Amino acid sequence: MRKAAKKAAVSLRRDFAEVEKITITEKGPADFVTAADTRAQSIIAYELGYNRPDFQFLGEESTPNVPGPNGFSGDWWIVDPLDGTTNFLHRLPHFAISIAHVCDGVPQSALIYEPMTDTEYVAVRHGGAWKNETERMRVSGRTILSHSLFATGIPFKGTLTPELHATFLRELSRCMTATAGVRRFGAAALDLVGVAFGAYEGYWERGIHVWDIAAGVLMVQEAGGVVAHLDGSPFTMGRRDIFACAPSIEFSMRDLLELP
Ligand code: IPD
Numbered sequence: 001m002r003k004a005a006k007k008a009a010v011s012l013r014r015d016f017a018e019v020e021k022i023t024i025t026e027k028g029p030a031d032f033v034t035a036a037d038t039r040a041q042s043i044i045a046y047e048l049g050y051n052r053p054d055f056q057f058l059g060e061e062s063t064p065n066v067p068g069p070n071g072f073s074g075d076w077w078i079v080d081p082l083d084g085t086t087n088f089l090h091r092l093p094h095f096a097i098s099i100a101h102v103c104d105g106v107p108q109s110a111l112i113y114e115p116m117t118d119t120e121y122v123a124v125r126h127g128g129a130w131k132n133e134t135e136r137m138r139v140s141g142r143t144i145l146s147h148s149l150f151a152t153g154i155p156f157k158g159t160l161t162p163e164l165h166a167t168f169l170r171e172l173s174r175c176m177t178a179t180a181g182v183r184r185f186g187a188a189a190l191d192l193v194g195v196a197f198g199a200y201e202g203y204w205e206r207g208i209h210v211w212d213i214a215a216g217v218l219m220v221q222e223a224g225g226v227v228a229h230l231d232g233s234p235f236t237m238g239r240r241d242i243f244a245c246a247p248s249i250e251f252s253m254r255d256l257l258e259l260p
Helices: 003-017 037-053 085-089 160-180 188-196 211-222 247-256
Strands: 022-026 029-035 056-059 075-083 097-105 106-114 120-123 128-131 149-152 181-183 202-206 226-228 242-247
Touching: 003 037, 003 085, 003 097, 003 106, 003 120, 029 085, 037 056, 037 075, 037 097, 056 211, 075 085, 075 181, 075 188, 075 211, 085 106, 097 188, 106 181, 106 188, 106 242, 120 181, 120 188, 120 211, 149 188, 160 181, 160 202, 181 188, 188 202, 188 211, 188 242, 202 247, 211 226, 211 242, 242 247
Parallel strands: 056 075, 149 181, 149 202
Antiparallel strands: 022 029, 075 097, 097 106, 106 120, 120 128, 202 242, 226 242
């Protein structure tokens, strides 16, 4: 994973330096893919496939059929070669490569790598979550909601049904009122890393894709955090919503988001 990410990072850094020359395609409303995404994904797919040809590969930029919940039987690589594409296109250096090994729907190991800062986050099931190999990540211990910082992703209008759009706006409004603030930095993998190292007490998002969160979910779990869905049910790989938080704030966050 590390070798794949570092090789892809060289390509991403080169493309970031000349981002105005990059070819861009719009996959859907405000959903862009760049030549940088596809180049990085090819590098990662080659490296991972070379080492584990028996694993199935799901990458953001190449997969027409995305398995739904319970569709990830056997071993899978789940990859977002460039999480934060919109940031990248706007010359904001906040983006990451996200790689997870998932077996029977359960993340086993994960790597999230920030090319512009050379920062690596690794998690291994039952082995903890680590920043740059030496710093163990642990979720926040804050218990007071009004002192807690949350992160979210704001879905582009039309991504969600009108009902879910309204639900998200209500959630955002409630969090704005009750917490120390809500951040929207534009890379879900790094939002989850932020929960894992205690920068954020909580994160939630609706309309998210499995490649954005597969690695980050393991980071939060191995840092002692809670990951679930916005109907209150336990996390299942392949569903399109998520909330993640420190256990110390879980019940307050569930109340705030009006989870069952
Ligand atoms: C996006 C980012 C963003 C999140 C979106 C994702 P991409 O991923 O993670 O933070 O809000 O839902 O689609 O498209 O840049 O890989």
